[in-house]
Amino acid sequence: MKALGLLGSAFMGVCQPASLLLMIAGVAVGIIFGSIPGLSASMAVALFLPLTFSMTPSMGMNTLVAVYIGGISGGLISAILLNMPGTASSIATTFDGHPMAKNGEAMKALGLGIVFSALGSIFSFIILTFCAPSLADIALKFTPAENFGICFFALTMVAILSSGNMIRGLLAGMLGLMFTQIGMAPIDGTARFTFGSSNLMAGFDTLPTLIGIFAISDILVTAEKMGSGKLETIPIKKVKGFGFGMKEFVYHLPNFLRSALIGTGIGILPGIGGSTSGMLAYVTAKNMSKHADEFGKGCPDGIVATEAANNATIGGAMIPLLVLGIPGDGVTAMMLGGFLIHGLSAGPLLFVKNADVVYGIFAACMVCAVIMLVVEWTCIKGFVQVLKVPKHILLPLILVLCCVGAYATNNRIFDVQSILLFGIVGYIYHKFRLPTTPFVLCFLIGEMLETYLRRGIMQYKSFGAFFARPIFDVFFFVAIGVLVWSLLKEYKAYMAKKKA
Numbered sequence: 265m266k267a268l269g270l271l272g273s274a275f276m277g278v279c280q281p282a283s284l285l286l287m288i289a290g291v292a293v294g295i296i297f298g299s300i301p302g303l304s305a306s307m308a309v310a311l312f313l314p315l316t317f318s319m320t321p322s323m324g325m326n327t328l329v330a331v332y333i334g335g336i337s338g339g340l341i342s343a344i345l346l347n348m349p350g351t352a353s354s355i356a357t358t359f360d361g362h363p364m365a366k367n368g369e370a371m372k373a374l375g376l377g378i379v380f381s382a383l384g385s386i387f388s389f390i391i392l393t394f395c396a397p398s399l400a401d402i403a404l405k406f407t408p409a410e411n412f413g414i415c416f417f418a419l420t421m422v423a424i425l426s427s428g429n430m431i432r433g434l435l436a437g438m439l440g441l442m443f444t445q446i447g448m449a450p451i452d453g454t455a456r457f458t459f460g461s462s463n464l465m466a467g468f469d470t471l472p473t474l475i476g477i478f479a480i481s482d483i484l485v486t487a488e489k490m491g492s493g494k495l496e497t498i499p500i501k502k503v504k505g506f507g508f509g510m511k512e513f514v515y516h517l518p519n520f521l522r523s524a525l526i527g528t529g530i531g532i533l534p535g536i537g538g539s540t541s542g543m544l545a546y547v548t549a550k551n552m553s554k555h556a557d558e559f560g561k562g563c564p565d566g567i568v569a570t571e572a573a574n575n576a577t578i579g580g581a582m583i584p585l586l587v588l589g590i591p592g593d594g595v596t597a598m599m600l601g602g603f604l605i606h607g608l609s610a611g612p613l614l615f616v617k618n619a620d621v622v623y624g625i626f627a628a629c630m631v632c633a634v635i636m637l638v639v640e641w642t643c644i645k646g647f648v649q650v651l652k653v654p655k656h657i658l659l660p661l662i663l664v665l666c667c668v669g670a671y672a673t674n675n676r677i678f679d680v681q682s683i684l685l686f687g688i689v690g691y692i693y694h695k696f697r698l699p700t701t702p703f704v705l706c707f708l709i710g711e712m713l714e715t716y717l718r719r720g721i722m723q724y725k726s727f728g729a730f731f732a733r734p735i736f737d738v739f740f741f742v743a744i745g746v747l748v749w750s751l752l753k754e755y756k757a758y759m760a761k762k763k764a
Contacts, residue, residue, distance in 0.1 A: 387572075441706045
């Protein structure tokens with residue numbers, strides 16, 4: 265009852281005109297940063313951080329929360345319309361979002377993404393408000409062994425993503441893993457495959473890699489089609505509201521709930537992030553679907569799964585931040601700086617000494633999710649006009665924005681060169697009909713997999729000791745089961761094709 269009373273007071277404070285205006289501005293700026301490839305939610309929060317210095321603690325943290333929520337959700341806009349994830353969290357949104365856009369269903373794809381990203385955020389915020397301390401206790405039980413188990417489980421999802429052509433999928437995934445080996449090794453810092461180049465010491469950054477593999481490769485493919493005169497115009501079907509009715513909404517609810525739980529659970533675990541939760545939710549939705557063959561061709565289920573999961577990660581990532589003082593991802597690490605600016609100490613004592621700030625954040629999270637829904641829905645017709653811009657004008661603008669975004673990530677020219685390198689890799693993948701999804705998944709998971717493995721072996725002295733951890737056992741043996749099932753399914757399909 266006390267918590268509900270504090271939450272009610274917090275809502276009254278959050279809904280003050282000055283606070284609402286700041287949150288609307290924060291959400292709008294976050295959406296802009298999230299929708300432009302290379303400009304991430306972390307960058308938006310970092311830029312807003314000094315602006316909150318003169319604000320009260322509650323108003324300052326609420327503004328940062330608004331930017332965070334807008335930034336993560338904004339990534340779906342470019343992912344659907346341009347096949348270029350604005351943020352790493354929106355990678356899986358491109359798999360079905362852009363095919364829907366090419367089929368003339370851009371407005372429906374945006375509507376689905378907007379609604380279920382808002383609902384995913386609200387779902388995780390409700391869990392954050394009422395279950396944060398309990399879930400933080402569970403997160404503390406996850407050692408490097410359990411995190412390795414999750415990463416190993418995520419890695420075996422390549423088998424499901426590659427169904428229909430296992431060899432090509434595994435080859436694409438192995439190339440992704442190879443690129444994660446370049447640079448300084450985790451834990452001991454040994455230089456690997458740097459060939460004497462100081463630029464390669466830090467390896468390839470995630471954001472420039474994703475910009476290259478998606479954006480630059482797509483620009484190259486589109487430019488080739490323009491040169492050959494094969495470029496097709498993309499139709500835009502008009503829709504009412506968000507583009508789907510109540511019947512379809514109810515149909516998506518089980519997928520939404522499952523994906524939101526995955527996103528919240530992954531968010532609680534520091535260091536894994538929204539990109540992994542979105543991919544896991546997407547693969548799980550594909551595995552559980554009765555029409556798995558439609559995934560990757562414009563299936564609405566894929567958008568619902570990834571957007572619900574990556575936005576639910578926001579609430580999950582804030583649980584260890586507020587309860588334990590441990591940031592769950594890069595953006596919450598920036599927000600930890602916000603606490604320090606205002607003289608607050610994130611952790612258990614925050615709930616005792618500054619309960620008003622904590623519940624103000626809870627209330628702001630829910631209000632900002634609604635603001636994000638309204639802002640994006642209001643602008644949805646404007647977003648799709650991007651598809652009408654002539655390609656000879658649009659593509660150079662996108663290329664410039666990609667280069668600026670890549671440079672802004674770490675302020676080094678090497679990242680701009682990286683997007684060109686991975687753009688060529690993506691173009692080669694397209695030419696040889698290799699799927700980019702396994703490459704991206706393995707690239708995202710590879711470094712974490714090695715890091716947690718080495719940390720676990722250092723902690724437990726041997727890999728065999730991992731199996732004494734029940735949570736690790738569950739993830740490991742489920743992963744093995746998924747791998748075996750996928751191989752058997754592929755073998756049966758091959759034999760049936762051979763007989764035919």
